[in-house]
Amino acid sequence: MESIADEEILYRSVINNPQNYKIIDGTIRVSSSVFSDRTRKISVNRGCLQDNDASRTQLRSDDGVLSLITSDVRLIRVIKSPEAIYTIDVIADPIDNNIAHALIISHPDFDNDSRFRKLKESLALIANW
Numbered sequence: 001m002e003s004i005a006d007e008e009i010l011y012r013s014v015i016n017n018p019q020n021y022k023i024i025d026g027t028i029r030v031s032s033s034v035f036s037d038r039t040r041k042i043s044v045n046r047g048c049l050q051d052n053d054a055s056r057t058q059l060r061s062d063d064g065v066l067s068l069i070t071s072d073v074r075l076i077r078v079i080k081s082p083e084a085i086y087t088i089d090v091i092a093d094p095i096d097n098n099i100a101h102a103l104i105i106s107h108p109d110f111d112n113d114s115r116f117r118k119l120k121e122s123l124a125l126i127a128n129w
Contacts, residue, residue, distance in 0.1 A: 002092040004102060006071035009047035010090065011057035012127075014064040021064070021129065028129040030066060032120035040116045042104040042123070044068070044090070049100035056100075066127040073104055076122045078115050086115060 014020050014034045021030045035042050047067070050056040054065040070090050078086040086106040093103045104123070110116040 004046065004070055004090045004092055006069075006074065008070045008090075009052060010044040010068045010070060010073065010102065010104075011047055011050070011054050012042070012044050012066045012068070013057045013059045014066055014129075015060075016062045016064055030124050030127050030129065032117065032124040034066065034127075035120040035123045040106070040110045040113075042119075043093075044102050044104060045098065045100040046092070046102050047100075064129055066129060068123065068127055072126045073123070076119060076126075078106065078110075078118045078122075080115065086110065086119075088119060 012034070014030065019031065020034050021028050023029075037043065045057045047054070054067065057065050073088055073090055076088045078088070080086060086108065089105055089107060091103050091105060093101050095101045106119065110119070
């Protein structure tokens with residue numbers, strides 16, 4: 001499997017819906033719900049495989065696009081207990097119609113929604129619109 005470099009930019013398409021973001025002091029803050037995924041593995045696109053053109057990630061022309069830096073995602077830690085910490089990684093996951101597809105995953109896999117929610121909240125804090 002191809003390794004994803006720490007400096008790679010990741011993109012995620014977000015439906016242009018006022019429930020997905022707020023503007024606070026001129027800065028767009030996204031809701032953690034934009035990172036929801038029933039598999040607890042978050043789909044993103046690798047910018048370097050899309051000429052760093054965020055618009056190529058949009059599913060619809062009026063969608064917003066979030067950007068994340070791979071190294072920032074990998075710095076996130078979700079603590080289960082003092083002895084157990086979930087580490088976060090980004091892995092290449094090309095699919096038939098999208099070679100830039102990748103997944104944000106945890107090691108080990110999340111065993112409940114509350115821990116996955118903590119990851120989504122962390123991602124919302126570091127994402128750029």
